[in-house]
Amino acid sequence: MKRSWAALGSSVFFVGAPGTAAGLIPWLLTRWTFRPLPPDLEPLRVVGAVLIAAGLIPLVESFARFAWSGLGTPAPIAPTTRLVVTGFYRYVRNPMYVGVLSIILGQALLFAHAGLLWLSAIMLIAFHVFVIGYEEPTLSRTFGDDYARFRANVPRWLPRLRPWRP
Numbered sequence: 001m002k003r004s005w006a007a008l009g010s011s012v013f014f015v016g017a018p019g020t021a022a023g024l025i026p027w028l029l030t031r032w033t034f035r036p037l038p039p040d041l042e043p044l045r046v047v048g049a050v051l052i053a054a055g056l057i058p059l060v061e062s063f064a065r066f067a068w069s070g071l072g073t074p075a076p077i078a079p080t081t082r083l084v085v086t087g088f089y090r091y092v093r094n095p096m097y098v099g100v101l102s103i104i105l106g107q108a109l110l111f112a113h114a115g116l117l118w119l120s121a122i123m124l125i126a127f128h129v130f131v132i133g134y135e136e137p138t139l140s141r142t143f144g145d146d147y148a149r150f151r152a153n154v155p156r157w158l159p160r161l162r163p164w165r166p
Contacts, residue, residue: 055102
């Protein structure tokens with residue numbers, strides 16, 4: 001796949017998948033309305049804003065990396081032709097999912113909305129089931145020993161402190 005098509009496909013998928021999970025659904029639940037918090041819990045809003053920014057960075061970077069380095073998209077219908085093990089993938093195998101969860105949790109704190117905590121729990125379960133049931137077996141079949149080495153050195157959900165160097 002050409003990089004231009006991969007970039008276009010990744011952009012469309014970005015709007016459709018994380019845009020819905022971390023954008024549209026939280027907006028439908030909160031309408032971006034700040035609910036009151038006790039004064040001593042107001043600093044949680046800052047933590048929420050930091051979590052949102054911390055989630056956006058690897059999410060956007062990983063989508064771009066899929067198009068640029070992997071010559072594909074995160075969408076199962078147009079996967080990468082190369083295994084992506086650079087960028088945030090040196091720290092965690094699923095930086096896009098971790099990024100989406102960080103954004104949703106950040107919004108839960110920022111808007112003081114418990115419904116977003118439930119959404120993040122549901123998304124974590126859905127991501128985990130998808131990763132275990134589809135993604136990891138597919139990557140193992142597609143990339144064989146390269147993926148096995150990556151999988152053995154980079155954790156699925158909790159990032160490493162030091163980057164893995166293949």
